[in-house]
Amino acid sequence: MPDLLIELFSEEIPARMQGAAREALKKLVTDGLVEAGLTYSGAGTFSTPRRLVLALEGLSSESRPTREERKGPRTDAPQAAIDGFLRSTGLSLDQLEKRADKKAEVWFAVVEKPGRAAAEIIAEVLEAAIRNFPWPKSMRWGTGSLRWVRPLHSILCILHDEAGATVVPLSVDGIPSGDTTEGHRFMGPGRFAVTSFEDYAAKLRRAKVMLDQAEREEAIAHGAKNLTFAAGLEVVEDRALLTEIAGLVEWPVPLMGQIPEAFLGLPPEVLQTSMREHQKFFSARNPKTGRIEAFLTVANIETPDDGATILAGNLKVLTARLSDARFFWENDLRVAKAGMQEWAEGLTHVTFQSKLGSQSDRIARIASLAREIAPLVGADPDQAEHAARLAKLDLRSAMVGEFPELQGVMGRYYALQAGEPEAVANAARDHYSPLGPSDAVPSEPVSVAVALADKLDTLTGFWAIDEKPTGSKDPFALRRAALGVIRLVLGNDINLSLTKLFRTALGDYDYRTARHDSLSRGASADEMKIFSGSLEGWIRPAHDEDVASLLAFFHDRLKVFLKDQGIRHDVIDACLAMPGSDDLALLVKRATALSDTLKTEDGKNLLQGYKRANNILTQAEEKDGVEYSFGPDPKLAETDEERALFAALDQAEAKITPAMQAEDFATAMQAMAALRGPIDAFFDTIQINTDNQIIRRNRLNLLHRIRAICSGTADLTKVEG
Structure with a gap:
């Protein structure tokens, strides 16, 4: 039984697309071959920036012949029905058989298909796979009609058995198949022929190409670890960046350079983010001080000077980038040390959502709710409210404007520079958490109060304007917010009534919506008097259906969360039927015990x-x-x-x-x-x-x-x- 080797060689494939492309190539080709009657014993897929590869072992040499009997219309049926049956079977009337069927005679067709050679089937399947490949983005080039992620240069397609290798003949948009490929763009010897997958992989390695993505990742990680260990540093782990870089190089060569002293005073998160986002650099940290002191880049070529020229060029660009970051940091510190009032005023002009007001309005709601939650989590109400008013001010900072992923992280630095207590500063950093299932859950009382208030305000706000998740659509990440509340409550074993908090939060929206509507329609002085008193004195009760809907939404999220912990839905339903089902911690204790x-x-x-x-x-x-x-x-x-x-x-x-x-x-x-x-x-x-x-x-x-x-x-x- 022969083995099949396919390589689609092109210009550089974006790293983010390579993983899905490997799986798509495997599925399209193997599904097509199996559907056509071929079998195989094993399949492997590989990719580099310039190639997609599929290797099949133990492929059958031809498909099996098939015989199918199909029942047609009655013999006295209208001619149009008989003609349609003939077209569907590809037979003529004299090739049909008359058979008795209950009370009438019907036509039967016996369709026999002989076996087909593997090469013939492979050519059809591969051409269809190439023409219908599901790239997220694709392009055309030259005068052809073929679309590919980047211009496709060559197609390697060979069958190999004991007798040797044969090319599977096909041509896609003027690109013929063959048995040759290329190695590294700069260090390779040019095109060369291959006879099997083993021969292909060995010759690629000699041509300075590591075919396996996992091997390239390991080579990068191992080389980076050796470089940093020799300098008394350690690599800041970043799995996503490692995977991305392995998709950018065919022959990884890790190099390490020193960050200039002038930038070592920047927060480590700023250095790491700037280097990762702008230049795909790993960060090297001094384990004694926690400072980021060096960077690691991965070249795609070996050089006579051991990468010195590459490092010099990278350092020049890095210096410019970090100069920008230092400029942002210094300007932000000036505002932070002045109390951040400039940012607070700026948020009044930043819309959170058209129906929910500005970021400043939102901060006021979160602060009010954080004060209500604080006693329930053991936090000081004044401190929780104050932390909530400061937590989002870094959204107006230049640093967060450049690196949005640093929101919260920078808020902590700026709060400390403003002279705020550690608990308030930590709340600014932690109030977005947990962002995902692997994110840590805050445990400091003030942080927990503000984090809960932030997520509950988001949920009740979008419920108030009837923007709930539907089906698979959740544009405002409300399911993630609900899961965040669940993890905060369970992670800190907090007993609280969600129903009461929903009513408080929804009541705040009722107040603000009514006030905004009255202002916008030019309410009279007498009408506006109702808004002059305290918020608590005016709030009207939230609608029961909104509270019930929100609680049901939380219960559904909780079922998903507990299912992963081995607790069945019927067990949760049995506990939901008991009083106090809006106390998630109590509910989970009950469900776990049952x-x-x-x-x-x-x-x-x-x-x-x-x-x-x-x-x-x-x-x-x-x-x-x-x-x-x-x-x-x-x-x-x-x-x-x-x-x-x-x-x-x-x-x-x-x-x-x-x-x-x-x-x-x-x-x-x-x-x-x-x-x-x-x-x-x-x-x-x-x-x-x-x-x-x-x-x-x-x-x-x-x-x-x-x-x-x-x-x-x-x-x-x-x-x-």
Whole structure:
């Protein structure tokens, strides 16, 4: 069985597109070959800046012949129907067969397709893949019609077996296939022929091309580590940058240069961001001081002077870039040391959202909400409100204007320069967090208060103007904001009522929207008097449907979050049915305890016992038209099993009641699970619907007590199984 090697050689492919392109080439070609009847044993894809490569092992040499029987119209059907069937099969009328089918004769077609040579199929599939390749952006060049990410120069396509290599003949827009390729643009020997994948990879390496993306990443990381270790420094890890640079070079040569002393006073985040964004440099840090003192660049060529000329050119450009950064830093420090009032005033003219006012309006709302949240998280209300008013001022700074990803980070530096306390400065840095599932969760009380206020204001604001996420669309990242609130609450074990906070925040929007509307329509002096008092005195209640909708949205996000931790949706639903479901920390404690209990044999059997008791009791109440909720009398117990259940329920209740008051759901559910044995024994030996109505009523009341005790922690009727 032959092996197949395909290489599409072009001008430089953008690094960000190479990973998806490898997968697309593999899928388009392998799916096409399999659909045409070929099989293969293994596939590998590779890329460099100038080539996409697919290697298949164990490809079948031809497709299998096929035979298909297709039922057509009746023999007396209209001629148009028969003609259509003939066209679909590619046969003539004399090639069809008449067969009896129930009450009529119908035409049958037997379509036989002979096997086809692999080369013929490969040519068709590869041409279709090239012409329909899903590049995010593509271009045309010359006079041809082919579109590719960059001009395509050559197509290498060969089949290799024991007899040797043969070229698969095809031509795409005037570009013929062949068995040759090129190595490195500057260090390679020119075009050369290859006979197999092993020959191809070996000759490319001699031509200064590392074919494997992972190998190039490892070479860069290893070389950078050696350079920094020798200088007593360490590389600042940046996986995304490593992947990007490996897609920019075919023969990576790491080089290290020193950052001029004049720029070492800049914050390390500024140096790292400037070098990464503008020049794709890694940063080298002094582990003793934490300062960024050197840069690492990756050349695509070996030079006689060991990269000295390259480093000199890079340093010249770097100096210009860092001079800009130092200019921004020094100007921002001037504003920060003056109290940042200039930036605060500037935010009044920056629109947050057309219906939600300016950034200044938003800051006022966040500050008000942070004051409400502060006591719930152990923060000082005055400090939390003050931190919220400062947290976003760096949006007007020159540094954040140049590097938006530094918002918050620079806010901390500027707050410290303004003489603010550490807690306030840290809140400026942390209030955006957590931004994603891998981002750290703030833990300082002031930071937590401002971070919660920031995210809750965003959510309630867009709910207030009816801009909710729909389907896969979430242009304002509201799902991420909700997940951020969930992680903040759970990460810091905060008990708070989301419903109350929603009402507070939505009420603030009601106030501001009403005031803005009145101002815009020229309200009278009497009308404006309602706005002259305190905010709290005017706020009208938020709409219940908005609060309910927001809470349901949070519950959906929580289900997704807890699913990753192994907690089933039905378990969460059982806990959501209980009071206090707007307290996420309480809800998760309840769900975790129930999930852990249901994983035990006692928990599983208790669930069955509970459902049995609930079903019998529900049916009896429906039949009798009464509710059996009067306390059962242990004096009416007739058997040892019945008396043992009374005693077990007393013992369980004595443990469950204080545990529930202390929100110790694990202990409460352990006490519930201990009822498994007595309940099983009760059902195994006792007839509930006995002829003695007094005994029957007492036993039904006993079932009610089982249901009441087990339902105190969660609505077990919603648990599956």
